[in-house]
Amino acid sequence: PTSSQVSSVVAANSLKTDMAPLFAQEVERSRKFLALMMDAGVVVPVPKDPGGGYTHEQHKQNYTAIYQGGQLYKLTGEQKYADYVRDVLLAYAEIYPTLGEHPARKDSQGSGRLFWQVLNDAMWMVDSIQGYEAIRDSLSEVDRKNIDDNLFRKAAEFLSTGSAVTFSKIHNHATWATAGVGMTGYVLGEKELVDIALLGLDKNGETGFLRQSELLFSPDGYYTEGPYYQRFALKPFVVFAGAIENNDPARKIFEHRDGILLKALRTTIQLTYDGYFFPFNDAIRDKSLKTDELYHGVAVAYSKTRDPGLLSIAQWQGRTVLTDAGKLVANDLAAGKAKPFPFQSMLLSDGREGDQGAVAVLRNGDSTSGQALIAKNSSQGMGHGHFDKLSWQYYDNGHEIVSDYGAARFLNIEAKHGGRYLPENETWGKQTIAHNTLVVDGKSHFDGDAEAADKLAPEQLHFSDKAGSQISTAKMTGAYPGVDFTRTLALLELDGLNHPLVADVMRVNGQGSHQYDMPLHYNGHIMRVGFDLKSNVESRPVLGSDNGYQHIWVDATANPESADKAFVTWINDDRFYTSRWIPQAGSEAILAESGANDPEFNLRREQMIVQRVKAAGGSVFASVLEAHGRYDGAAERTTDSDSQIKSIQHTRDGDVDLLLIETLTGEKSVLAISYDQDETKKHNAMINGTKVNWTGFADHIRLGGGSQ
Amino acid sequence: PTSSQVSSVVAANSLKTDMAPLFAQEVERSRKFLALMMDAGVVVPVPKDPGGGYTHEQHKQNYTAIYQGGQLYKLTGEQKYADYVRDVLLAYAEIYPTLGEHPARKDSQGSGRLFWQVLNDAMWMVDSIQGYEAIRDSLSEVDRKNIDDNLFRKAAEFLSTGSAVTFSKIHNHATWATAGVGMTGYVLGEKELVDIALLGLDKNGETGFLRQSELLFSPDGYYTEGPYYQRFALKPFVVFAGAIENNDPARKIFEHRDGILLKALRTTIQLTYDGYFFPFNDAIRDKSLKTDELYHGVAVAYSKTRDPGLLSIAQWQGRTVLTDAGKLVANDLAAGKAKPFPFQSMLLSDGREGDQGAVAVLRNGDSTSGQALIAKNSSQGMGHGHFDKLSWQYYDNGHEIVSDYGAARFLNIEAKHGGRYLPENETWGKQTIAHNTLVVDGKSHFDGDAEAADKLAPEQLHFSDKAGSQISTAKMTGAYPGVDFTRTLALLELDGLNHPLVADVMRVNGQGSHQYDMPLHYNGHIMRVGFDLKSNVESRPVLGSDNGYQHIWVDATANPESADKAFVTWINDDRFYTSRWIPQAGSEAILAESGANDPEFNLRREQMIVQRVKAAGGSVFASVLEAHGRYDGAAERTTDSDSQIKSIQHTRDGDVDLLLIETLTGEKSVLAISYDQDETKKHNAMINGTKVNWTGFADHIRLGGGSQ
Ligand SMILES: [Zn+2]
Numbered sequence A, B: 001p002t003s004s005q006v007s008s009v010v011a012a013n014s015l016k017t018d019m020a021p022l023f024a025q026e027v028e029r030s031r032k033f034l035a036l037m038m039d040a041g042v043v044v045p046v047p048k049d050p051g052g053g054y055t056h057e058q059h060k061q062n063y064t065a066i067y068q069g070g071q072l073y074k075l076t077g078e079q080k081y082a083d084y085v086r087d088v089l090l091a092y093a094e095i096y097p098t099l100g101e102h103p104a105r106k107d108s109q110g111s112g113r114l115f116w117q118v119l120n121d122a123m124w125m126v127d128s129i130q131g132y133e134a135i136r137d138s139l140s141e142v143d144r145k146n147i148d149d150n151l152f153r154k155a156a157e158f159l160s161t162g163s164a165v166t167f168s169k170i171h172n173h174a175t176w177a178t179a180g181v182g183m184t185g186y187v188l189g190e191k192e193l194v195d196i197a198l199l200g201l202d203k204n205g206e207t208g209f210l211r212q213s214e215l216l217f218s219p220d221g222y223y224t225e226g227p228y229y230q231r232f233a234l235k236p237f238v239v240f241a242g243a244i245e246n247n248d249p250a251r252k253i254f255e256h257r258d259g260i261l262l263k264a265l266r267t268t269i270q271l272t273y274d275g276y277f278f279p280f281n282d283a284i285r286d287k288s289l290k291t292d293e294l295y296h297g298v299a300v301a302y303s304k305t306r307d308p309g310l311l312s313i314a315q316w317q318g319r320t321v322l323t324d325a326g327k328l329v330a331n332d333l334a335a336g337k338a339k340p341f342p343f344q345s346m347l348l349s350d351g352r353e354g355d356q357g358a359v360a361v362l363r364n365g366d367s368t369s370g371q372a373l374i375a376k377n378s379s380q381g382m383g384h385g386h387f388d389k390l391s392w393q394y395y396d397n398g399h400e401i402v403s404d405y406g407a408a409r410f411l412n413i414e415a416k417h418g419g420r421y422l423p424e425n426e427t428w429g430k431q432t433i434a435h436n437t438l439v440v441d442g443k444s445h446f447d448g449d450a451e452a453a454d455k456l457a458p459e460q461l462h463f464s465d466k467a468g469s470q471i472s473t474a475k476m477t478g479a480y481p482g483v484d485f486t487r488t489l490a491l492l493e494l495d496g497l498n499h500p501l502v503a504d505v506m507r508v509n510g511q512g513s514h515q516y517d518m519p520l521h522y523n524g525h526i527m528r529v530g531f532d533l534k535s536n537v538e539s540r541p542v543l544g545s546d547n548g549y550q551h552i553w554v555d556a557t558a559n560p561e562s563a564d565k566a567f568v569t570w571i572n573d574d575r576f577y578t579s580r581w582i583p584q585a586g587s588e589a590i591l592a593e594s595g596a597n598d599p600e601f602n603l604r605r606e607q608m609i610v611q612r613v614k615a616a617g618g619s620v621f622a623s624v625l626e627a628h629g630r631y632d633g634a635a636e637r638t639t640d641s642d643s644q645i646k647s648i649q650h651t652r653d654g655d656v657d658l659l660l661i662e663t664l665t666g667e668k669s670v671l672a673i674s675y676d677q678d679e680t681k682k683h684n685a686m687i688n689g690t691k692v693n694w695t696g697f698a699d700h701i702r703l704g705g706g707s708q
């Protein structure tokens, strides 16, 4: 080795011994990745392929290499990294001015230069400008000017004035674009670029990054498209905010709007179970906190707040970033400063004013094996929203028990419609019947009209996180003409039961005759059905012809007559679950599976129970979901594989709804709902000869009586 | 505390500091369990319930408490454990003489006294006598005599002469019985009981424990019922052998029949992937090495052999036993002596002489993320055997990719036929179409006659574990009148492919017209189908009316015309798999799912591809299974999601079968099978204008030609 190689090895080694394990591992990972990229040489192909294709993937690899190469140069001083990043950027500077619309664009307006959509160009820019910043001072003036002028200035121009419609949106695509343009402004010393990034092309603040941070998150830091897109939207916010803080600290960007950016980061983490995002709306289900956006987000947030809960998130991620913030995270983690992240029950309002409904999260125990009930009472959430008003999901014991399908999409898998959303995302994923909420007359909410849906949000009427009696109530008006519905979901602790119980009271107010369907999508294998089935064993019919019904195979139908019998028990992992409901007169139960009319096998096949009622006027769906028992395969021991609930009864007393639950051991309790938002007002009502008293909108009253 | 309490706490603490973590944890676990049991007091109910019911579970808990209480007394000297075990045994001594046939018995012959089947009584005895041995010296003479005479002597009598048919079987039920009776003989000093246990009721050695160890395992230590029962059968062998070694070392029981018992233990471990048993025959799929039998087996084997590979198994188990052997395992593990267990390719002959077929295991990489191909060429394996001659299974990347259904049973779950085998175990689990092997004229092997099946085994013709070219060939004659079939399964490494490839050539010799069905049961979600489908999207028909076909929903049918198009690609976790075959003239492909005619939801719904050929005479099924690419959800990056194989061709040249495989990069290689068992003989043959040479039965010849 030459002496300069030796000294750089020595420098690297001494650096390494200074580094905490998590950071050292990132450096090592990046070194390996750069070694591979450098081995392959500079490869900057003429753009040609759509998402998942060769040129698409190569340009993605390149911007990662530009970013990481720049950071490695900054950390190690090793010239080879600066040289490689320079050479790649020079190759881009050569090609960039020659590029027009992308050949695989979907439409002219959204076309990128390097990628099929302008969003990817913006992502390229956010990473690349950071890599360039790290090596720019080391360049010759000629190279610097070449890259400044022919690449970044041109790209900034394209992403701003050249893509004015996208740039001026209040939408995460615009956040990526403004972040890329603004950071380029700082690096090139072009105040104009910073100004239009922050304040919009007209510099009047009606669009641009600052406005986006005001309009895209609710006061609780909730992003209206849902957790999957919240994660995605977060990176440009956090990274650009970091750059603003460095270059323009007087702006106090992290204090803007009551610290909204850090709040949004924490909310993003709260919207997970076992590290995976609640998959409502157009979500890819395998997305967890282990993504680049959140590595950046956690590092930046930790460097601003020193909240030890964030360290445990970094630990779960097993990753950090190559910045000073990442180094701090790794050091403090190694110093044992981590504390559990405080996952908790919370009401996250939706809408910039917080008045467009909410997502209610009711938790018990930790976020890995405990319970999480999500009441999806938020607004439609724009184009990626689903027709799922007042739907819910439930997690327990590390698994999703009551499920949301998420998006019908195989991201970046060419064979599946080029990795784009599948047609089944429209015909199934978004439809109401694919969710755990009310379907009227076989039609989706708002008759499947997204524009109409965006205009009306549910109203969150009540939220209580009182331990053992957590309750959320919301009301939806306008999803169906002449029919509104109000749902109370509660996470209750009952004496004598080992696990919390979910209670669900859905009151439907309607005029005229309607068919009401209430689906429950669950994960597990059926153990026991409490009622007699008419099974379709030799040929399996389809439930309907549109609005998602065309995708449902009917396994069996039934007419359960009482709550004693109206239950289905299934097993998931080592725990049993029983859903029990009060069958309304003449109601039907349909046991079914998705996957009909799916000739390309685009759908996962999942199970559901549908309660179907034909009623003149309104209706009430009352049910409980119970976790019970244990199956221990290793020890060959099974306990309490059957339901521990003896009965449930529902009564309407005046305006009040009462749900009486009795366990096998005789413990009785009542979920009482007054629907009266005066939380100080006292109420009482009768059920089954017993008088119950409570205060406020709703409560859970334990009546005792158990034999244990 | 009294001074004696204090001294026992001190003793326990000093004991604890001496203990390696794994052992300390077992002691702690047992202390907690005993504390719970002692809290509940002595509970010895009159037997009433079948498996999974209350009295069944209570008696199981009791024998565990007797065993562990005894060991804790031995380890700690704490009198409370001896007292509790004594009191429980006294309660049994009171009740036992009054018991007749069990009210929940299936038939008189198999009835236990404490449990619904005599097997469980034997298991009770194996644990209980060990617990009793540990405390017996501490008892008053009155108590000792009472327990000796009224419990163990009576129980030994019931399990031996009182259950003569079971006791005299060559079957694992008899092993449990002989182990219980023999160990009781040692403890009570009754040579007669030891003698009949070792040599059978007639003491002529035609039955009994020694004979069982000779007849139940093949020379390679394979147990004919398969891995699930092998695991189960092992415990009484290992535990009783330990007792024989202690009481009668001159017998050199561990050297008996060339060390068959320890060989059987190692073979049991080899029959796993990622710690889970290959689920062929009547296997419960969630059974892993984490079971009581294997905790005992590993400890005893380690104490005899000091094989450091066994320590890594104990580490994976995270458990050991409360004996001296367990203590040794924990100590040596803590001392860092563990080495990886040498999972390897192996041929495990079946039958006491090793001439009843074999299980061929072809491995690459480790047993957690590597490949394992299992060719199930063993004999029927008695009543728990399946009609699955020459079937196969494949594991890769931590998952079962080509699957075996295992048993249709939910062990100990009362709601599912009392936890017994379900009717669907007969109608689906055992049937040939539920496996990955040839079905002729829609009938299972031996027409589903278990008795006939037990008389004929496959013949293992060839086995090679040559690195990169592992090959197994076996032939089955007699499963169908007039039709025999010979199958070669190979695990091949091809230049330019990242993962090994499975090649499969099934040659069918037949007379007259037949329908040949070749199912492939796979796990994953279909990504791409290479041929046009006629899909059953609106109503799903059933494939047939019996022999398992009644359980198959037909999703689609097709007539793929060439190997270019005859493929299906699916995704499992983050890897893609393509099964590609050479469609025979006029053949049909059926894409299907199990679950038809299953009104009680007893079956898991799983997918399959069936190749169907109607032929006059014989046929050849040639196919490859390829793992390729990667789906990285976190990084949103997908590579090689489509097959990396360009073509496959099959030629019959004289008696020789040749399968030519060409990759997308142009690499060619040939799997050549001469079917000539002279392994020194040279062969050559032509395929596609190319001459290939090899020596022996079969080989994989790389022809090069790749562009990379
Ligand atoms: Zn949804």
Ligand SMILES: [Zn+2]
Pocket (backbone or CB within 6 Å): B279, B280, B281, B282, B386, B388, B404, B405, B406, B429, B430, B435
């Ligand atoms: Zn099987």
